[in-house]
Amino acid sequence: MRLPSLYQFFHHQVGHGFHRHGITEPATVDYVSDILTRFAQVRQLYALRDASDRPLEYIVDMLETWHMAQGGAGSPGRGRFILRHLGEYTLFMSGLFRDRLRRRGELDYYLAHGSSAYWRCADYEVNPRQRQVYWHLHQDFGRISSTLDNMRREQFPLPPSADSVLTAFWRV
Numbered sequence: 001m002r003l004p005s006l007y008q009f010f011h012h013q014v015g016h017g018f019h020r021h022g023i024t025e026p027a028t029v030d031y032v033s034d035i036l037t038r039f040a041q042v043r044q045l046y047a048l049r050d051a052s053d054r055p056l057e058y059i060v061d062m063l064e065t066w067h068m069a070q071g072g073a074g075s076p077g078r079g080r081f082i083l084r085h086l087g088e089y090t091l092f093m094s095g096l097f098r099d100r101l102r103r104r105g106e107l108d109y110y111l112a113h114g115s116s117a118y119w120r121c122a123d124y125e126v127n128p129r130q131r132q133v134y135w136h137l138h139q140d141f142g143r144i145s146s147t148l149d150n151m152r153r154e155q156f157p158l159p160p161s162a163d164s165v166l167t168a169f170w171r172v
Helices: 006-020 026-039 059-073 076-096 098-103 107-124 128-139 141-154 160-168
Strands: none
Touching: 006 026, 006 141, 026 076, 026 128, 026 141, 059 076, 059 107, 076 098, 076 107, 076 128, 076 141, 098 107, 098 141, 107 128, 107 141, 128 141
């Protein structure tokens, strides 16, 4: 028996869950499946680093790093990478850790910054297909995030005790 790769697993699950919620754009399914596959490795979730090589864990630090890159302290490609990571990070966290963000009063903050990051990504992107993916993620960020949350609850139900295990991976 041949087991699917992690990407194939996520692609199947995301495709099914998104279709049930009316999100049918194949490029969006591909993109979100890729995020879930990469972020399964915690080091990818915290891919942005400060000058001391410490992972950036807070949106405000990611924004500060992006502003510095915009001000000439980095390349334009670095600025685009930071924005894309900010969008991916906020989508992942607001989709899979929604209850935690809500309890902390940060859900709207994540949704606003995630949507904004993808708007900027679309604005900077030269590839028309990728620009369309970013634009769709910007426009439907809240809906896509809510769908991920719904999928986590319906397709991957966990007992209440598992929430504390999962949040252990998310630094406080």
